Amino acid sequence: MSNSRVLSGIQPTSGSFHLGNYLGAVKQWVELQDSHDAFYCVVDLHALTSAPDPKELRKNTLTSVAQLLALGLDPERCTLFVQSHVVEHNQLAWVMECMTGFGEASRMTQFKDKSVKTGTDRIGVGVFTYPMLMAADILLYQANQVPVGEDQRQHIELTRDLAGRFNHQYGKTFIIPEGFILKEGAKIYDLQDPTSKMSKSAESLSGLIEILDTPAANTKKIKSAVTDTGREITFDAQNKPGISNLLTIFSALSGRSVAEIENEFAGKGYGDFKAAVAEVVVEYLTPVREKTLELLDDPTHLGQILSRGAEKAQAVAGKTVRDVYDRIGLIPRG
Ligand code: TRP
DSSP, X not given: OOSOEEEEEEOOOSSSOBHHHIIIIIHHHHHHHHHSEEEEEEOHHHHGGGOOOHHHHHHHHHHHHXXXXXXXXXXXXXXXXXXXXXXXXXXXXXXXXXXXXXXXXXXXXXXXXXXXXXXXXXXXXXXXXXXXXXXXXXXXXXXXXXXXXXXXXXXXXXXXXXXXXXXXXXXXXXXXXXXXXXXXXXXXXXXXXTTSBOOTTSSOGGGOOBTTSOHHHHHHHHHTOOOOSSSOOOOBTTTBHHHHHHHHHHHHHHOOOHHHHHHHTTXXXXXXXXXXXXXXXXXXXXXXXXXXXXXXXXHHHHHHHHHHHHHHHHHHHHHHHHHHHHHHTOOOOO
């Protein structure tokens, strides 16, 4: 393990992760455990910005943790924890809010998009301060790299600006983190609309492969995936987005190259190909689903993992907050 530290977070906003979450993010998290000192956080405080039902939030937080473990995060090789268990996140977030300009925060595209949809009068202040809480998540751990999707680039830029501003004003305190924008190749599209990213905000669930869905449900979704005109099974993202997306999924889950799969299916039809994709997906996800359900069946064990994770996280975060408080002139309690 190198000394280089990574930190990333995922919101517990749904009952199941989907294949886009896994191939676009969590798979890289699993790989980074071996090369980096890795911190991974289920960001339940961020999820509050969408006013979840308390029962759902509780369930989704535990399900998120169980899925991360089932997909390969190993508490012996990384620090896995729940954001609200480490109070330092809120403490540093306030300091970050006090250092952010109103105009600067108003220019964040996620806030702008949401306030257009919801109306500026009704949009929550939490949506406005969301990026400062995210900056705190990252800076607390002195992370060198932050593996995220392209949509988080602006948040990473703000985090870097705030860290630089703080260091300039109060002396070097924070490591300036780098975004580690995940590869485009890992991008998975909706099965029904293969030009849009696979996302839980899609209009219908029929284009979404959910990790915890039954094998039968996922097989059905793949067999009814939108395909393209023509009949060749070839990768051509421009002209054949549907088949290309299925090839990406097949290749990522089987570890075989796209070229090899194209060769195997030369001269065969879309029906045969889809059946093979469904088989690979089911073979991959069935043990993950079973492991997740098994973990959820033992809440005491899950609780122990999270308690240990929070302890490890807090040891680092507490040190950062003590240093920050001291530098900005807050006196210790004595
Ligand atoms: N905003 C991120 C997302 O929606 C989630 C997140 C919160 C995060 N805190 C983080 C990601 C810290 C990386 C690092 O995907």
